[in-house]
Amino acid sequence: MNIKGKNAIVTGGGRGLGKAVALALANEGVNVAITGRNEKNLKDTVEEIKNIGVNSAYATFSVDDEAAVKKGIESLAEQLGGVDILVNNAGIGDFGSIEEMPSETWEQVIKTNLFGVYYAAKAVYPFLKEKGEGDIVNVASTAGLKGGGNMSAYAASKAAVISLSQSMMAEWRKQNIRVITLTPSTIASDMSIQGGLTDGNPEKVLQPEDFAEWVRDILKMNRRALIANGSIFSTNP
Numbered sequence: 039m040n041i042k043g044k045n046a047i048v049t050g051g052g053r054g055l056g057k058a059v060a061l062a063l064a065n066e067g068v069n070v071a072i073t074g075r076n077e078k079n080l081k082d083t084v085e086e087i088k089n090i091g092v093n094s095a096y097a098t099f100s101v102d103d104e105a106a107v108k109k110g111i112e113s114l115a116e117q118l119g120g121v122d123i124l125v126n127n128a129g130i131g132d133f134g135s136i137e138e139m140p141s142e143t144w145e146q147v148i149k150t151n152l153f154g155v156y157y158a159a160k161a162v163y164p165f166l167k168e169k170g171e172g173d174i175v176n177v178a179s180t181a182g183l184k185g186g187g188n189m190s191a192y193a194a195s196k197a198a199v200i201s202l203s204q205s206m207m208a209e210w211r212k213q214n215i216r217v218i219t220l221t222p223s224t225i226a227s228d229m230s231i232q233g234g235l236t237d238g239n240p241e242k243v244l245q246p247e248d249f250a251e252w253v254r255d256i257l258k259m260n261r262r263a264l265i266a267n268g269s270i271f272s273t274n275p
């Protein structure tokens with residue numbers, strides 16, 4: 039399907055996976071608005087997107103603040119002239135044992151990764167409902183499919199995102215909204231490299247561009263086709 043002229047919002051679009059997705063969609067002719075907390079990254083990325091020749095805008099807010107998410111999404115929807123696609127990508131990875139991780143950190147991971155996805159989807163839904171169709175891509179993780187040592191907060195948050203996303207799909211597909219739950223394995227980014235999960239070697243390890251091409255291709259499928267769930271792994275890291 040040609041997605042040229044559609045309007046997308048990518049949360050966490052100023053760096054990492056979100057930035058790669060924003061640029062890949064812009065290269066398809068999609069107008070892309072991005073969100074995050076770091077205004078400089080957002081401004082620089084908006085410039086890159088505009089240089090591709092599409093419309094772009096940004097909003098600065100933390101996804102754990104419902105009122106700020108709603109205000110930011112509504113402002114971006116107005117600037118773009120509507121929303122067709124939400125990529126719910128913003129997230130944090132904090133790793134450590136259950137015993138040692140402070141409860142505040144544990145709560146913040148859940149608040150950012152789970153509530154962030156919920157707030158952004160809830161804010162975008164009225165625009166998709168009004169249009170009579172749309173797409174929501176929720177970025178979970180293979181960590182959400184199975185918990186493991188030193189990742190209790192992250193794995194629990196992503197397991198909850200998978201479940202939330204499945205509920206969204208059940209409720210919203212009747213309005214022609216495709217809710218897509220993605221569970222990528224380790225991809226080279228600030229999160230995975232600083233978290234010690236990978237050295238990010240581009241010869242072997244998935245790069246943000248690989249993830250972005252995958253998301254782009256899923257969104258380009260004929261609207262009758264819904265990729266409900268999907269995983270992506272490095273072949274031989």
Ligand SMILES: NC(=O)c1ccc[n+]([C@@H]2O[C@H](COP(=O)([O-])OP(=O)(O)OC[C@H]3O[C@@H](n4cnc5c(N)ncnc54)[C@H](OP(=O)(O)O)[C@@H]3O)[C@@H](O)[C@H]2O)c1
Nearest residue numbers: 050054055074075076100101128129179224225227229230
């Ligand atoms: N990399 C991997 O191996 C991997 C694997 C599976 C799933 N994922 C998931 O993919 C998504 C992107 O991860 P990444 O690897 O690109 O991580 P990253 O490089 O650390 O980037 C995280 C992004 O999320 C935004 N963000 C974080 N906390 C936020 C908050 N409270 N409010 C608003 N924005 C916030 C950041 O923007 P600001 O800095 O501007 O706030 C940044 O754009 C995450 O949901 C992650 O869990 C990653």
